[in-house]
Amino acid sequence: MKHLSFTTIITALMLTGTAQATSFVVTTDALGSATVGSTDSTSDISSSFGDDKIVLAARDDAASFVASQGEIRGARLEAALQHIRQQVPQLQADDLQLAQAILVL
Template sequence: MSRLRLLSAAALLTLAANASASSFIMTTDSIVGALKATSDASSDATSSLRDNKVVRAARDDAASFVASEGAIRGVKLESALAQIRQQAPQLNTATDAQLAQAILAI
């Protein structure tokens, strides 16, 4: 009788381990998929902005803005910020400082 209980317990443990592993794999796959979609959207937005002449021309103004902690706002930077927000609506929640730093990083 105890042998039957041991076999039953082993079978239940095996089933539980398989269920946990498949649940972990599904969760991991969904997280990785979401991160990839976000990364692809950011990459598309960044590559289109990298090729934008207005954004590239605003690098000096962006550097002044970042260095002065927002006190110096150049005309080229203002134009670039407006264009970024128009072309990439997903970046509308970013602050001017974050966008200026992104311009410097491009």
């Protein structure tokens, strides 16, 4: 009887590990696809604003914004986002994508 329950536990653990690995692959694939779209739209920003003082001053605020998933919004980041949108009004990027682009600078 002990052998049967031990075998059952080992089998369950093996199946759990497989399910987690599959979930991880699906999640990373979805994130990779989302990143490709945001990279295309923000690559122009990093090349256009690489020496812009307003945007460069917002790097610390952008890091906090990205790390907090948008919860922490500093004044320098707000100024940089407004500045970028004024300079490139046709840009189709959200605040998180712009903050990530600022971090690339």
